[in-house]
Amino acid sequence: MSRTTPPRPVDVSAVLPQLAPLARTATRLHPRPGSPSPYDSSVGGPLLWPAAEPWPYCEGPHEPDGVNPAVSPADVRRRRRIQAAAAGQPGLGPEELVSDEQLRTDRPWPDGPVAMLPVAQLYVRDVPLPVVPEGADLLQVLWCPFDHLPEPRPRTALFWRSAATVTEVLTAPPQSAAVQSEDYVPEPCLLDPEQVTEYPHPMELSTQLRARLDDWATWQSAGAAPDSSYELAPGEFYLDELSLAPGWKTGGWSRWGLTDPVPRLCAVCDAELTPLLTIASDEWDASTGSWIPYEDQAAAASTAPAHSLAHRPTMITVGSGYSLQIHVCPVSSDHPHKELIQ
Structure with missing residues (x-):
């Protein structure tokens, strides 16, 4: 199913012509639960990973935070299936009728390298990307499912490749025995990319x-x-409904609010970094309802348990509901990328 964002309430570039040169194209990914293959663009799906290439591991450190017990990714997914069945969705088999308590069993905190989890796979044929290295047509994003300092967040790794060079696909990649939080285990989703126009954060x-x-x-x-x-805070109308699309997206502008804007410069060449991918906790919230695609509006308005997580199809939560934005150097993909929580 394709998804269509309703038109904005007003053409802001006509109201304020100074904004017209600042317009940027963002691609909303619209991830929705599905069964992606390695040949699909996806969130949380299997990667087109060469069988002969080592799987990435995070060396740590992975220090217990004293709050979250480590949990098994397999148990996270089984609990979700049970919860979905309880909400009236099909798919629960008799062998899965285990208690929630059994699936909450703590796992030992890792004392060594941790296999990274697939977060996103984006084929350029499906998803326009603002930066693509020469010869590449596929971006793969993985992360370590444990927080890393100075700002507690998963540590990400980017891999660019040519899909045609992958002749034998790794079918059973290593799995982390534990993750810090079930919020860092993405639900497999297919994508319905859609381009929209964005303007800068105020x-x-x-x-x-x-x-x-x-x-x-x-x-x-x-x-x-x-x-x-909006009468008491008219600027919020621009912020909520005219500037930045919510949810997972590529390109566009950076979202701020948790902090004021900070310089995003390449650590190697000082080039201004380009927003590449936004990993969002929610596809919409109370303030961004006008961005809900037509096809999702019935589910968003429903009070049925089966639709209670319509706004969070990937089941990922970053921080307390923020987004993790990945910025890359437009000069060279070999230069380190930066992560921003907002």
């Missing part, structure tokens, strides 16, 4: 432009008719 705009965004008269004169809830 904190990346000039003082003059921000003043216009914060003026209720700006939107009244444009005939935008924003909800009256």
